[in-house]
Amino acid sequence: MSEIRLGVEGEVANARRTITRVVEGLKPPASVRENVPSLEAICHADGVTLAPGERLISEPLLVAADEDPLALLDRYATHLGERMEARVPPRPPTGWCSWYYFYGENSEADVLANMVGIARERLPLEVILIDDGYETAIGDWLTPDPAKFPQGMGWLAEQIRAGGYVPGLWIAPFAASAGSQLFADHPDWVIRDEDGQPLVAWHHFGEVVHALDLTHPAVQEWLRTLFHTLSDEWGYGLFKLDFLYAGALAGQRHDPQMTRAQALRRGLEIIREVVGEKFLLGCGAPLGPCVGLVDGMRIGPDVAINWRPFWPDLSASAAENGLRNVVSRAFLHNRLWANDPDCVLVRTRDDESDLVLNEMRTLVSLVGLSGGLVLSGDNFPSIRPGRLKYLRQILPPYGQAAIPLDLFENELPELFVLPVQREFGAWLVVGVINWGDRTRKTTVDLARLGLEPGQPYHAYHYWRRRYLGVVRDRVTIPRHQPHETALLLLKPASEEPQFLTSTFHVTQGGVEVKAVDWTVDDGGRRVVVTLEKAGRQFGELLFAVPEPWRVAQAWLNGRRRGVNHIAPGVVGMGFHLEERAVVEMAFER
Structure with a gap:
């Protein structure tokens, strides 16, 4: 049997969008052919044979209609996650990955040097992920390269744990290269093509790689033994499972x-x-069949030190290609798993990068707004310390994903909107993206963001550290530069003093600000802002002080401090945040 066909016919009243999806990933991949007002869903059976009287049940089919296509995506992902018992971690992990600086050429000394650098900079990263390059061949995972890893991978995991981090390991578990000992010993373990020849899954730096036959009992037993060694004997606590499509x-x-x-x-x-219960991070995978088994999933191609790919291929490594998927697949986050947007690269152009400042900031912005994993791909022994502020400003992850409001309007969505709701207030952080190659003037209608027309909102440009004033119906970026993401805060304005924003995190108070407590006494107002954030970082708190109010006194951790006048009606206090800080400010008229 090659496929199962399901037909749905009828009118969809008062709805511009229809979503039809298979809501499980247990059976073969399914495709949908749409010819409104009828739909035909096909569930591929991959040639499974049936004896007389036998039946093969297709996937359940979800057909839904709504005026809001984004709501349909959310509904689909929610249904799929519930049926497949999705594994959603309580918070996304953070860490460092060796791939995007060394590209497989790193040694155990490089790994340890980066671990020392992370500790020296007091960066709140949890996982040290050793990517491709430690193995002698794809498939020969238990024989590491003796020149680069002379002490062995078990020893290295011990060093990482002793440093207070979780050791992580990259592996392509469903493949064996043509030159591997695994393939030499077991040529019958791989999938064959229609001519009976070993199927080529991909070429790895010029070497042919074959796909393992996961239905073979001997392959299944080999997998058990392999991961027992990696997990129980070597002690790795996170596994990045790559090239899963091979299976x-x-x-x-x-x-x-x-x-x-x-x-x-x-x-x-x-x-x-x-x-x-160790963390499994899927990568290079068909998405549906992995739900309920992996904790995190790479949702796009590799990021890279170049903005666009060297050839026109949407799956090729490039920052823009990766970010296209970060935005368009944001709806999967916390419904099927924790999204992995891939690594952030904040190093300068003289340190193995071609990304200009605006491109690097866009990478940081969209990864930060996505709410998923945050993994650094830089080399801490060589990076300029000043660049680490960009990494700090997306740590820890907020956990919730922004919404691409114009996903069904623009090929590359330009509005990535994160609603932030805390006990002390609510606001929007809006990533306004210029994917183009020219500077332009960009105007955003506030009603498009779901804000009430005519009402006053504070507007703050995060990367330029610029207060844009109180806006009502729209906000304009006069010079929106190529590949720039303008990260805007929009918060309801008041006639009373307000806590406006924090520059310690891109959510501008969503992570690091734990409490904002106001009191009223003798006609004045007093606010106490409590911040908590791991590590050490410089930043600023801003307060709106409309006429006729003024700042009477200010304190940092109980000591008197002055304030900076940022703009008419806005004051700020800059300081180093080390784990915890309390800012207090008294206002009078």
Whole structure:
């Protein structure tokens, strides 16, 4: 049987958008052909045979209609996550990854040097992730390169744990290179093409890589033994599982009654059974079959030190390509897993990067607004310390994803909007993106953001550290530069003094500000702002002080401090935040 067809016919009244999706990922990949007002959904059966009287049940089908296509995406992801028992971690992990500076050429000394650098800078990163390059060949995971990792991977994991971090390991578990010992010993373990030849999954730095047959009992037992060693004996606590699509490629398998999606899922089930509750990060994967088995998922191609790819391919490594997926797949976050937007690269152009300042800030902005994993891909021994402020400003992750309001209007969405709701207030942080190559004037209608027309809102430009004043119907960026994300705060304005914003995090108070307590006495007002954030970082708190109010006194951690006049009606206090700080300000008329 090659496919199962499901037909749905009828009128969809008062709805411009229709979403039709398979709401499980257990069975073969499904596609949908749409011809409104009728729909035909196809569930591929991958040639599974049925004996007389046998049945093969298709995936459940969800058909929904709504005026708001973003609501449909949310509904689809919510249904899929619930049916597949999605694993959503309580908070996304943070860490450092070796790939995006060394590209496989790092040694154990480089890993340890970066761990020392992270500790020296007091960066709140949790995982030290050793990416590709430690193995002698794809598939030969237990024989690390003796020249680069002479002490072995178990020893290195011990050093990482002793430093107070979680050791993480990259692996492509469903593949074996043509030159590997694994393939030499077990050529019958790989998927075959229609001519009976080993299927080529990809080329890894010029070497042919084959896909393992996950329906083969011997391959399944090998997976169990492999991850027992990596997890229990070596002690790694996070696994980045890459090139997972290899396990789902079409071809001849040991068990022809198992579909491609079922084979992939069986491989992941075995890994999950062995590692228990340790964090599994999927990468290069068909998304549906992984739900309920991985804790995090890379949702796009590799980021890179170049803005655009060297050839016109949306799957090629490039910052713009990666960010396109960060925005368009934001709705999957916290519904199917924790989204992994890939690494942030904040280093300068003289340190192995071609990203200009605006491109780097856009990368940081969209990763920060996405709410998912935050992994650094820089080299801490060589990075300019001043650049680390950009990394600090997205740590820790906020946890909630922004919304691409114009996802169904623009090929590259330009409005990435994060509603921030705290006990002490609510505001919007809006990433206004210029994907183009020319400077332009950009105007955003506040009603488009869901704000009430005619009402006053404070506007603050985060990266330029510029108060834009009180706006009512729209906010304008007169010179919106190429590849720049203007990160704007919009907060309801009042005739009373207000806590306006914090520059310690891109959410501008959503993470680091723990409380804002106001009291009224003798006609004046007093505010106490409590901040908590791991590490050490310089930043500023801003307060709106409309006429006829003025600042009477200010304190930092109980000691008198002066304030800076930022703009008419706005004052600020800059300071180094080390773990915790209390800012107090008294206002009078």
